[in-house]
Amino acid sequence: MLRFRNPGSNIETQVGSFQVLYRALKDAKRFTTSDMGHVMAEANLFTAYGYTGDKALEITSSRSDSLNSTKMNMKMYAEVFRMLGWVAPADRSASYPLAFTFIGSCAGNSTFAGALALAEESLLGFVNPTENSQNVKYTENVRFYPLVLRALRDLGGTMYKHELCLGPMSCDDIDESSYDGMIEKIKSLRGDYSRLSDAFNDLCQRLNMKPTSVDNSTRLPIGQLSGHGWIETGIRDRTLYNRSLSCIKITDKGATKLREYLSMVDLRLSDFNALEPNLKAPAIRAGVYSMLERAGFNVDSVRARRKSDSDALAPLLKGRELNFSPYQTLWPDTVNEALGLTPDIRNQEVVQETAKHETHSDKRESSIESTFEGTILGASAFAHTSEKLPVAERPSLIELRGLIEDAVAKTSTIADASRLLFNSRVNDKQNQFYPLVADLFTLLGLDCRESREGDNGARWDALIKDSEESIPIEIKSPTEELYLSLKAVRQALENKVILLSRETHPTQRNTSSLVVGYNLPNARAEVAKIIDDIYSTYRLRIGVIGLESLFQLAVSATRGNYKIDLSEIGRSKGIVNVDL
Structure with a gap:
């Protein structure tokens, strides 16, 4: 049976983490799981025993390999990225250290949406057996x-x-x-x-x-x-x-x-090995370029080479697309040789490569520069200079904007559009509702991220990140509780205490901890009293927001009528009422 390691099953987290790693380690000819751990810790992308950053590294560094959660977590991430064909063993002698593949460099340099599209193509390309999978415990073909x-x-x-x-x-x-x-x-x-x-x-x-x-x-x-x-x-x-x-x-x-x-024509390792020697390099190039093109990358610069390769492979393809992911099937040096990438030039900034995302067409473009006969020299320029995920390009955010625009077109007021959107989410489960809440806060101009699935160290369900006043969010989907309860308020208090004590993200004692649910509590007076008691005793603020109010803010923001200031939400206490 196939074994899949699971550092976290959220595909956006995997892609975002890879881009952070790539931008930090792209100039290294090879890197280790320890190198990965330092980068991920610095970016607060994983937790160990409830801590992030240097504290997580410090706690795990003295433990044996089997108890070193940092090392185990990085190995799991590495295996996922190897599975996608974005990293590979630096040489044939051992599984580690690793090196980025050319496909990996395209994912690293692209926009987030472009990398996500390439990850989708990589799922089609994942195959077993491969040339470098001798040590796996499964034999499925x-x-x-x-x-x-x-x-x-x-x-x-x-x-x-x-x-x-x-x-x-x-x-x-x-x-x-x-x-x-x-x-x-x-x-x-x-x-x-x-x-x-x-x-x-x-x-x-x-x-x-x-x-x-x-x-x-x-x-x-x-x-x-x-x-x-x-x-x-x-x-x-x-x-x-x-x-x-x-x-x-x-x-x-x-x-x-x-x-x-x-x-498509599905080319496996055994099929590749059976090809005539003069067809192997064309098959490798056709596999790489086809993956990139299907993912929305611009491969016009290798058009001449692609034409000659297509002619050579015509008896095999017979006019069909090729499904063959060379970096997921072969040793990377074999693929690099076919692409004209040598160890001396693959890691140099030889050419400037651009990657841009066109929101309306959802078309990812990364220009691939070439020299004589279409030899690709390498990828060097970043599409984004920040290590943060470009939230404006999150596919879920683009989809949400479209839903809001449709609701506005069908109604006459912000309140009516918000009510329409609110009613449509009554059956949402956690995996639908939690990302929705994070995206709604993002539309308000805040850097809000849902906590990674399975990350028990991040006690809160989402977090509004800020350099001084980060805000934890406790979320309850309508299938968990249709009306927010006292339990959610208590959990919001716990979130704030944990954030203050562990110092995983900068915050202030007087910055609110939020609760977001589908409907506001039935027992509003009782909830308000508990929130007042918490403030009187601990001087900690708890703010409660219903989904319809959050939609009202987001609809107004989308129409250009409103942009929230962090201090407005960061000083809220009690039930938040929206009147736009």
């Missing part, structure tokens, strides 16, 4: 992510996570009989939950793994599939096993992506 979509299609569109372990994660998709057997096996389990449990426990015993470890192996692929919009998660389904299970479901986008994949 599989193009995994398209296989999941195909299995979902053939199983009625819905799947439970343990079926993912028993099916696509344990299947050779290059063998149609193996695939058909996998589908029939899952179908034979359905209808009886005890059969599924027995089969899953038997798999765990054969793998000599604890059920929780096998279960956790599904978190990364589910997070990546969901993050790119190929599946929905948290779908309650009683039809599969006569009990309510939280399932995944293929989306229209996932079905479209599957059709695109099935129309």
Whole structure:
């Protein structure tokens, strides 16, 4: 069965962390997990025992490797980036240290949206076996992510996570009989939950793994599939096993992506090795350039080379697209040689490369400079000079702006548009509601980020970051509690105490701690009294905001009528009323 390490299943966090690492380490010919740890700590991108930054490094540095959460976390991130083909072993002698690949340099230099699009192409490119995967503990011959979509299609569109372990994660998709057997096996389990449990426990015993470890192996692929919009998660389904299970479901986008994949020529390691020697370099270049072009990068500068390679590969491709990700399949030095990248020039700033994002067309462009015969020299210039994610380009934020614009077009007042948007979110689960709240605060001009999934050190659900007055946010989705409760207020108090004591982000004692939920509390007088008691006793402010009020602020901000000042929200106490 495929094993997936899980440093955090949020795809935006993975891409953002990679860009921070790239910008810090791009000039190094090789780097270690220790180097990664220092960069991530400085950027407050991970926690250890509830601490971030230098304190996290200090706590873990004296511990053994098995207890050194920093080292283990960095190894997991490294494996994710290797899986995407963005980093690779610096040489063939060992798995570490690492070096950035050319595809990785394109992701690092691009806008955040461009890197996210390239990550989506990298999911299509992930394959096993590869030339540098000799030490992995699994033997499946599989193009995994398209296989999941195909299995979902053939199983009625819905799947439970343990079926993912028993099916696509344990299947050779290059063998149609193996695939058909996998589908029939899952179908034979359905209808009886005890059969599924027995089969899953038997798999765990054969793998000599604890059920929780096998279960956790599904978190990364589910997070990546969901993050790119190929599946929905948290779908309650009683039809599969006569009990309510939280399932995944293929989306229209996932079905479209599957059709695109099935129309391509799928080149695996064995297929590449069987090519005539004179076709291997053209196949490598075609694979790299096709990935970049599908991700929205401008590859016009290698048009001549692409034409000659396409002509050479015509008998293989027969007019179809090629799905072949060389950095995810071959040793990187083989790929670099085909691209004309030598160790001496690959890490030099030889040419200026630009990467820009056009918001309206959602087209990512990164110009790839070339020399004679289309030899790519390398990527050097940043698309963004800040280590912060460019929040204006977060796909979820772009989508939210579009929803707000649609609501405004359908109504006549800010209040009506806000009410329409508010009513549409009544069934939101945590994974929908928490990012929504962060994006709404972002529309108000604040640097607000949802806490990373699985990061227990970040006690709060989201954080408004500021150089002096960061604000923790406790969030309750409507499926958790339709009306905010006293418990949420107590948790907001805990958030503030933890932020003050651990000093993970700069804040002031008199800066508020916020609670955001769908509806304001029913017992408003009781909530107001507790907030007053907290302030009287501890001199700590708690502010409570309902979703409809937050939408009113965001709609007004989007229409250019309002921009909030941090001090307005940072000094709030009690229930916040909005009257625009």
